[in-house]
Amino acid sequence: MRVAVAGATGRTGREVVAEAESRGHTVLPVSRDPEGDQRDRAELDALLREEADVLVDFTVPEATVEHVGAAAETGTPVVVGTTGFDDAQLDALADAAEQVPLLRASNFAKGVQALLRVVRAGVEALPEYDVEVTETHHSGKRDAPSGTATTVLDEIDSAREDALERVYGREGHHERDPGEVGVHVRRAGTVRGEHEVTLAGDDEVLSLTHRAESRRVFAAGAVDAAEWLAGREAGSYEFSEVLA
Ligand SMILES: NC(=O)c1ccc[n+]([C@@H]2O[C@H](COP(=O)([O-])OP(=O)(O)OC[C@H]3O[C@@H](n4cnc5c(N)ncnc54)[C@H](OP(=O)(O)O)[C@@H]3O)[C@@H](O)[C@H]2O)c1
Structure with a gap:
């Protein structure tokens, strides 16, 4: 071809x-x-x-x-x-x-397709848990958050009955609202691409991570x-x- x-x-x-x-x-x-x-x-x-x-x-x-x-x-x-x-x-x-x-x-990456399915299963199984999304990429990446993080956020929304409000980074003095999903972007070095979804409830944390190594x-x-x-x-x- x-x-x-x-x-x-x-x-x-x-x-x-x-x-x-x-x-x-x-x-x-x-x-x-x-x-x-x-x-x-x-x-x-x-x-x-x-x-x-x-x-x-x-x-x-x-x-x-x-x-x-x-x-x-x-x-x-x-x-x-x-x-x-x-x-x-x-x-x-x-x-x-x-x-x-x-x-x-x-x-x-095939692993990211699998991550999307696993995230859906996690969010459906733990609908009352807080959800946070963190992505890390090399310092030359232009768009933030990454397209993959946005795809993950869309998957989280479609797995829930109510859409979460996306909060990009945090500062100041206030408690977390249960209706939000935190989105955290890191840019450093030569990292190929890492995406982590954290589901946290009382006394437990489920972390789902994909890392591209090349x-x-x-x-x-x-x-x-x-x-x-x-x-x-x-x-x-x-x-x-x-x-x-
Ligand atoms: N979907 C995925 O799986 C996936 C994976 C990795 C990256 N990406 C995305 O792919 C894109 C490229 O990422 P990258 O890390 O390969 O970027 P990069 O190293 O900066 O390469 C981009 C290339 O685009 C070309 N280009 C054409 N018009 C340009 C312009 N106006 N300004 C700058 N470059 C221009 C240049 O090549 P020439 O000089 O040869 O034209 C440049 O080398 C990004 O949007 C990134 O997020 C997607």
């Missing part, structure tokens, strides 16, 4: 290139030009139309929206790993998914998704469908 990789020189994109090549795919890097400007749109359209079977994107939201627009234009299936989109950008991705197959995941795990999941997506109907797909 011919796999176009946007962000091919980035931390995750480099791993995607290595993973795709190790599986015998031909990789087409889609990088910015040496001045750091986005690739010319006509050139990008031509590359996707003539040379790519699928596009995998790990860049920044504004670049991803541009790349996905080109993929929609040229009928190229697209796997999106970028996180941190605003609502308008998410709408643009949804529009593209009406024309091409599009799979977006905030985390391509970016290879994201690359492997993204290439699995690319192989699965190529040749499907237009629409929005989830990583859980690939694993199923």
